[in-house]
Amino acid sequence: MKRAPSHSYPGINLGEGHASAHKASEVVTFGFWVFLMSDLVYFGLMFAIYITMIDAQVGGPGPHELFDLKSIFAQTLILLTSSLTVGLAMLALKYNLPRARIVLWFGVTLVLGLSFLVLEIRDFINMAELGGMPQRSGFLSAYYGLVPLHGLHVAAGCIWLIVLGLQLRIMGMTDLVISRVVRLALFWHFLDLIWIGIITIVYFGGLAYG
Amino acid sequence: MTSTDTGFLGRLNWDAFPVTGLIQNPSANEIVANAAAAIVVVGVVAVVGILTWFRLWGPLWRDWLTSADHKKIGIMYIVFAIVMLARGVLEGVVMRAQQAAGPGDGFLEPDHFAELFSTHGTIMIFFVAVPFVFGVANYLVPLMIGARDVAFPVMNQIGLGLTVSSGMMLMVSLVVGEFSTGGWTAYPPYTGAAFNPGVGPDYWIWAIVVSGIGTTLTGINFAVTIYKLRAPGMKFMRLPMYCWTIICSSILIVFAMPPLGVAALLLAADRYLDFHFFTNDLGGNMMNYANLFWLFGHPEVYLLVLPAYGIYSEVFATFSAKRLYGYNSLVIATMSIAIMSFTVWLHHFFTMGQSALINAVFGIATMLIAIPTGVKVYDWMATLWRGRIRFTVPMLYGLAFLMLFVVGGLSGVILANPTVDYQVHNTLFLVAHFHNVLLPGVLFGLLAAYNYWFPKAFGFRLNEFWGRVSVFCWTVGFLLTFMPLYFVGLMGMPRRSFSWEDPSFHPYMITAVIGALVITCGLFSILIQLWVSIRDRDQTRSPVGDPWDARTLEWSIPSPPPPYNFAIIPKVTDRDDFAAAKERGAAYPTPDAYEDIEMPRNTGIGFVLCVSSGIWMFALVWWIWWLAALMTVLMILAFIIWSFDTSTEVIIPAEEVRKDHEAWLALVRSAPPVDRDHESAPENLGLARPDMEVVS
Numbered sequence: 001m002k003r004a005p006s007h008s009y010p011g012i013n014l015g016e017g018h019a020s021a022h023k024a025s026e027v028v029t030f031g032f033w034v035f036l037m038s039d040l041v042y043f044g045l046m047f048a049i050y051i052t053m054i055d056a057q058v059g060g061p062g063p064h065e066l067f068d069l070k071s072i073f074a075q076t077l078i079l080l081t082s083s084l085t086v087g088l089a090m091l092a093l094k095y096n097l098p099r100a101r102i103v104l105w106f107g108v109t110l111v112l113g114l115s116f117l118v119l120e121i122r123d124f125i126n127m128a129e130l131g132g133m134p135q136r137s138g139f140l141s142a143y144y145g146l147v148p149l150h151g152l153h154v155a156a157g158c159i160w161l162i163v164l165g166l167q168l169r170i171m172g173m174t175d176l177v178i179s180r181v182v183r184l185a186l187f188w189h190f191l192d193l194i195w196i197g198i199i200t201i202v203y204f205g206g207l208a209y210g
Numbered sequence: 211m212t213s214t215d216t217g218f219l220g221r222l223n224w225d226a227f228p229v230t231g232l233i234q235n236p237s238a239n240e241i242v243a244n245a246a247a248a249i250v251v252v253g254v255v256a257v258v259g260i261l262t263w264f265r266l267w268g269p270l271w272r273d274w275l276t277s278a279d280h281k282k283i284g285i286m287y288i289v290f291a292i293v294m295l296a297r298g299v300l301e302g303v304v305m306r307a308q309q310a311a312g313p314g315d316g317f318l319e320p321d322h323f324a325e326l327f328s329t330h331g332t333i334m335i336f337f338v339a340v341p342f343v344f345g346v347a348n349y350l351v352p353l354m355i356g357a358r359d360v361a362f363p364v365m366n367q368i369g370l371g372l373t374v375s376s377g378m379m380l381m382v383s384l385v386v387g388e389f390s391t392g393g394w395t396a397y398p399p400y401t402g403a404a405f406n407p408g409v410g411p412d413y414w415i416w417a418i419v420v421s422g423i424g425t426t427l428t429g430i431n432f433a434v435t436i437y438k439l440r441a442p443g444m445k446f447m448r449l450p451m452y453c454w455t456i457i458c459s460s461i462l463i464v465f466a467m468p469p470l471g472v473a474a475l476l477l478a479a480d481r482y483l484d485f486h487f488f489t490n491d492l493g494g495n496m497m498n499y500a501n502l503f504w505l506f507g508h509p510e511v512y513l514l515v516l517p518a519y520g521i522y523s524e525v526f527a528t529f530s531a532k533r534l535y536g537y538n539s540l541v542i543a544t545m546s547i548a549i550m551s552f553t554v555w556l557h558h559f560f561t562m563g564q565s566a567l568i569n570a571v572f573g574i575a576t577m578l579i580a581i582p583t584g585v586k587v588y589d590w591m592a593t594l595w596r597g598r599i600r601f602t603v604p605m606l607y608g609l610a611f612l613m614l615f616v617v618g619g620l621s622g623v624i625l626a627n628p629t630v631d632y633q634v635h636n637t638l639f640l641v642a643h644f645h646n647v648l649l650p651g652v653l654f655g656l657l658a659a660y661n662y663w664f665p666k667a668f669g670f671r672l673n674e675f676w677g678r679v680s681v682f683c684w685t686v687g688f689l690l691t692f693m694p695l696y697f698v699g700l701m702g703m704p705r706r707s708f709s710w711e712d713p714s715f716h717p718y719m720i721t722a723v724i725g726a727l728v729i730t731c732g733l734f735s736i737l738i739q740l741w742v743s744i745r746d747r748d749q750t751r752s753p754v755g756d757p758w759d760a761r762t763l764e765w766s767i768p769s770p771p772p773p774y775n776f777a778i779i780p781k782v783t784d785r786d787d788f789a790a791a792k793e794r795g796a797a798y799p800t801p802d803a804y805e806d807i808e809m810p811r812n813t814g815i816g817f818v819l820c821v822s823s824g825i826w827m828f829a830l831v832w833w834i835w836w837l838a839a840l841m842t843v844l845m846i847l848a849f850i851i852w853s854f855d856t857s858t859e860v861i862i863p864a865e866e867v868r869k870d871h872e873a874w875l876a877l878v879r880s881a882p883p884v885d886r887d888h889e890s891a892p893e894n895l896g897l898a899r900p901d902m903e904v905v906s
Contacts, residue, residue, distance in 0.1 A: 027361050031434040034464055038426055041468035045505075049476070049487070049498055056486075056493025134485050138493025141485040145476060163850055171856060 009033065011186060012090050014178065021175040025182055032183045036190050043194050046146040047201055054210050056138030063206035066132040068123060072203050075119050076195065079154075082112035083192040090185040093178065102181065103168055109188065110161045113154055120151050139210070147202060150194050157191060160184055220833035221409070226387045238317040242304065247385045276812040278363035279773055280348050283370050285667065287345025288660070290374055292736075294337040297381075299733050301330040303726040306691065308708060310723035313716065315709045323708035324391035325410070329380055331394025332414060336421050337377040339514045339648070342656045344369075344428050347456050347517060349667060351432060353764035353771065354450045356441025356780045361434040363810040364858070365427050371820030372424030376417040379827050383413045387831070390414040393706065395507070396477065398488035398499050403481045409831050411481065416827035418474045422467050429463025432456055441763075443782035447541070450762045450786075451527075451534055454541050455520030458548035459513040465552070466509035473502035482830075500562060504555035512551040515647065516544060518655025519586060522608050525658050526590050528760045529605040530597025531886065531900075533786060536589035543582035543589075550579050560628045561635050569628040576626035583619055587612065600886060602758075603677030607658035610685045611650045618646030621696065639699025642692045649688050657684070657736070664743075665757050665896070669769045671750035674890050676739030683732030690725025694718035752896030753874075754881050758889065759898035761789035766797065768874045769896060774807045774862055777871040792900055798878045804864040804871070811860045815852040819845060 008026040010033060018025075089105035092098075127133075134144035164184055167177050224230050228247045232240040261267055274282055305326050308316040318326070348366065352359055360366050383389040390410035392401040396418075401411040436449070436457050449457075477499065479485040486494040527534040534540065556564070556572040590612060599605070621643040625631050634640065657680070665671045698718045703710060743750065755769040763780060764771075766788040778801045784790040791797040826841035828834075883899035884891070 027434060027438045030438060031361060031430055034430045034433055038430065038464045038468055041465055042472060045469055045472045045502065049472075052495065052498060053487075053493065056495065058493045060492075134479075134483065136492070138486045138495060141479070141487050141494075145479065145485070145487070159846075159850075163853065167854065171854070174856070176856065 012087075012094060012182075014094060014182065018178060021178040024175045025179040028179050029182055029186070032186055036186065039190070040194075043146075043149070043197070046142075046149060047197060050142040050146050050202060051205070053138045053142040054206060056142075057140075057210070058137045060137040060140060061127075061130055061132045062139065063203070063210035065130055066127045067203055067207060068126065069203070069207075071119055071123050072199060075116050075123075076199055078112050078116045078119070079192055079195050082109045082116070083189055085109045085112065086185050086188040089181065093181055099168060099173055103165055106161050106165045106168075110158055110165075113158045113161065117151060117154055117158070120147070124148070143202065143206075147198060150191065150198055153191055153194070157184070157188055160187070216833045216835075218834075218836075220829070220835070222386070222832040222834065226409075226832075227385065239319045239322050242318065243322060243384075250381050250384050272812070275817045276814050278359070278367050278810040278813060278816075280352050280360045280363065280366060281667065281771065281773075281775075283366050284345045284348030284350075287341045287348060287370055287373070290370075290377060291338050291342035291345060291656075294333050294341070294377055294380075296733060298330055298333040298338055299730060301326050301333075303723075303730055305330065306719075306723040306726040309710065310719045312709060312719060313711050313713055318708060320708045321388075321391050324393075324706070325389045327706050328390045328393050328396075328410075328414070329383075332390075332417070333377075333380055334648075335394060335510070335514075336418065337373070337380065339652050339656075340421070340425055341373055341377075343459070343514055343517045343652070344425070344432075346521070346656060346659045346663070347432060347459075348428075350663065350764060351435060351453060351456055352439070353666075353767070353775055354453050354762050355436060355439060355444055356763050356776060356782060357435065357439040358775050358779075358807065359810060360431050361439055362427075362431050364813055364815060364852075366431055367813070367816030368819055369424040369428040369431065371816040372427070372823055373421050375820045375824035376419075376421035376424070376827065378824055379413055379417040379420075379831075382828065383410075387413070395503055396474075397503075398477055398480065398496055399490050399494070401477065401481075402489055403484075404489065411477070412831040415474045415478045415481070416830055419471055419478070420823055420827060422471045422474070425463055426467045426471075429460040429467065431460075433460035433464060436460070441776075441780050441782050444787075445782075447538070448782055448785045448787070450520075451523035451537065451540055451544075452517070452520035452762075454544050455516040455523075458516050458544050462509045462513040462516075462548055462551065466506045466513065468506075469502045470506035470510075473499055473506070476502075497562065500559050501555070504558040505552075507558060508555040509548075509551045511644075511647070512547055515651045515655075516547065518611075518652045519544065521655045521659045521662070522590060522611060523593075524760075524762065525604045525608045525662055526593045527786075528662075528758050529600050529602055529608075530594050531759065532593055532597045533761075533789075534589070535592035535595075536585075537785065539585055540589050543585045546582040547579060550575065550582075554579065557626055557628075557631070560631045566628070573626050573628045573631075577623055580619060580623050587616060598886060600889060602661075602889070603672070603674060603681060604658035604662040606678065606681040607654040607661070607684075610681065611654045611658075614650035614685070614688065615647065618643060618650065621646060634699055636704055637699040638695040638703050638705050641705045642695035642699055645688075645692045645695075649684070649692070654684065662758070663764075665750075665752050666755065666764060666769050666771070669751060669753050670743065670747040671752060671757055671890070671894075673739050673743045673746065673750075676735050676742055680732050680735040680739060683728050683735055687725050687728030687730075687732050690728055691722050692725070694721045694725075749892045750890075750894075752894055754878050754896030756788075756898045757894050757896045759792075759886060759900055761786040763788055766791070772867075772870055774809055774867070777801065777804060777867050792898065798875060800875060801871070804868040806864050807862040807867060808859045809862060811858055813852070813855070813858070815848065818848045822848065 008022070009029040014022040014025060085105050085108045089102045089109065092101040092105060132140055134141045161184065164177070164180055167180070171177050228240070228243045232244045261270060274286060277283065305323065308318045308323055311317055348360070380389065387409040390396055390401060390413060392406065392411055392414070396411060396414050399405060436453055476485070476487040480487050480489055480494070486492040488494050488496050488499045523534055523540060554572055554576045556568065557576045560569050625634065625640065625643055661672050661677055698715050701714065703712070703715055753769055755767055756765040766780070767776060780787065788797065822841050822845050826838055826845065829837035829841060878897060881895040881897040882893055883897050884894040885899045888894060
């Protein structure tokens with residue numbers, strides 16, 4: 001291995017101070033990238049389904065009646081900020097700041113993630129009141145197949161944040177926990193990326209073509 | 211009854227059990243259904259009885275069910291696949307008997323026949339081919355790349371657990387309720403709630419979703435294992451050909467399993483929650499399902515056949531005592547096939563209404579795949595050319611493959627032409643084609659692997675005579691069963707027909723059922739071979755580990771290998787490193803020093819997820835909501851609790867490694883070298899004397 005071990009996988013790598021954790025992270029982080037690729041195909045297909053079904057409104061409510069852009073804007077801000085805070089947790093890890101700093105940023109991220117979910121669920125309830133239920137049309141089925149799938153990922157990410165926050169306190173900064181922090185950060189950025197696709201294709205695309 | 215107003219046991223009641231049907235309406239149809247259910251019940255009782263009688267529960271739990279050793283997981287995959295293979299073959303025989311009983315309606319009810327072809331297809335693809343392929347891969351890949359385990363041993367165990375629990379759903383469907391009648395592809399709207407409100411399609415959906423997750427985990431695992439855990443010096447272009455095919459298969463899994471998961475889950479949303487993805491009304495679009503399914507389905511056939519190509523590559527090289535011919539071209543061809551397999555899915559539905567231009571594009575793309583496949587066939591023939599060929603069982607399977615697979619490939623090129631496809635689609639011609647590629651292609655490869663690597667796994671060789679009988683039965687049985695189907699297909703007989711009238715089909719149907727019986731003999735001869743081999747194992751022991759004068763790293767270690775595989779991680783300097791070492795006289799080196807080895811500790815998480823996912827699927831199929839919710843929580847909690855476990859490794863002390871390794875090295879020094887003429891003689895303890903100049 002002539003290449004410096006500083007970049008053994010894409011994304012933020014751990015620094016010099018984490019020799020053993022860095023080595024242990026190499027295989028699992030690469031594996032997690034592969035998993036994300038596979039998960040991305042799920043989302044890609046759901047986007048494709050949504051695009052093919054944008055016209056299948058069969059007289060039911062469409063994007064113009066249902067989508068609340070103000071709420072979407074708020075959700076976007078919250079989720080993008082949470083990506084920043086999870087990135088700050090990652091930097092705290094990389095530069096060996098105190099463990100409490102990582103837990104703090106995790107806490108902020110968790111609050112933001114939960115607020116995002118609250119707003120999203122409020123949107124679903126509002127849509128249901130306007131007759132926008134998935135049983136109404138193919139278009140709404142496709143919408144509810146995709147957006148809550150992302151929401152489910154955010155919920156899973158929140159559970160992961162809680163569990164890993166506990167593990168940081170109980171198990172301390174072991175190699176295993178450090179590599180899990182790296183993977184959680186990747187997962188959270190991935191959720192953000194999907195959300196960018198959702199606002200572009202589901203919301204803006206829906207309003208433009210639906 | 212709707213899904214929201216159900217009782218404690220959901221929609222489960224006495225009518226779900228086949229014996230109720232037998233009492234109410236005794237007929238041949240019911241007798242066959244009850245016999246099948248009885249076989250499952252008797253099988254379970256027998257296994258439980260044997261385990262209890264011989265007090266094997268403890269060893270089973272300690273040595274197998276909780277093991278994270280890739281070798282044991284591989285063996286469990288293969289045992290599972292062979293059990294499912296037996297059911298799949300028997301179903302095939304019943305279907306051929308039904309059609310041979312014509313003209314007219316035969317002895318089965320139409321729905322029963324439909325269940326048979328649905329379970330036969332689902333089982334053979336998802337619960338025979340996939341677990342067999344990945345069982346072999348599990349066993350071999352770490353050994354071939356010089357690693358001590360796969361990248362994620364526990365994830366590997368979970369993958370096995372999920373595959374087995376979903377396979378069990380197909381077994382349960384024989385006893386409780388019924389399976390889908392919608393074929394292995396389960397096209398809606400026929401499988402939607404409007405036409406098929408029963409439990410059948412739900413069994414299919416959850417078995418597919420859960421086993422698909424298991425397979426995805428396995429694919430990720432093997433991609434990472436081969437990318438990251440190769441021994442020092444094992445560059446990509448020094449990888450055994452088999453490992454190349456597993457990389458390609460893993461890539462195919464990572465990208466091709468999601469479409470299947472999406473298709474099945476959206477179908478579930480339609481059935482359970484009244485969504486409209488694929489329904490006829492309210493904007494549903496069935497074509498989305500066809501595209502999703504085959505976006506998975508076509509890469510799937512390559513992810514099955516590429517590892518078989520890899521197996522043949524190893525078998526031909528070893529039993530010709532030659533380096534594999536055209537390694538680089540084989541690597542390129544394998545990668546090309548993997549990538550092109552994503553560009554042809556539409557040829558599965560040429561007749562479903564897209565434009566002629568689109569059909570032409572996909573038809574040509576399909577024909578192009580014949581080019582890299584042709585390259586491979588010529589490379590294998592060139593490997594045989596002037597080799598020191600021994601007609602052992604794996605070699606015979608390989609030769610049968612070379613001849614028969616080309617026929618299947620050519621009939622595929624015929625079908626790739628949309629104009630021809632319009633004539634023969636949905637006929638038995640198609641059935642003949644895909645059996646022609648899957649049997650000689652995939653299954654013969656897996657059986658060759660079973661015969662070839664068995665002595666590695668268990669330390670003794672399989673019986674040659676019964677192996678040859680099985681090759682003969684499978685080959686002849688295949689020809690008798692499926693060649694006639696090409697003809698009746700061209701004569702216009704639709705696939706999946708439980709009844710037919712044209713008397714000119716009759717002789718072909720009779721031939722086909724005879725062939726099916728010969729295949730059954732092939733299945734039994736494999737079991738007899740196993741029994742005879744275990745009985746006579748003292749005559750065929752090869753503990754040194756290299757009975758075939760083989761070429762790759764897995765043969766350079768003891769048979770069976772120690773849990774840690776390699777006492778010392780090898781330093782690879784050549785392709786076919788072990789063959790090169792033998793040629794230099796440098797095989798079996800004595801290491802200077804030993805070190806402690808870290809191995810994954812046993813864990814019950816895979817078993818817990820296996821059982822709970824099984825109950826979860828059953829609860830969903832029968833609308834037992836409280837149980838499904840309970841199992842969901844249980845699975846998440848089990849996973850979280852497992853994640854707090856920090857003692858995941860055990861240390862094997864260097865002293866123990868040294869003792870075992872030196873005992874084996876002493877055996878190597880004392881064993882008689884055996885040349886190729888005496889390969890099957892009792893004195894072959896697994897130390898090869900190369901008796902031919904190595905031609906490269």
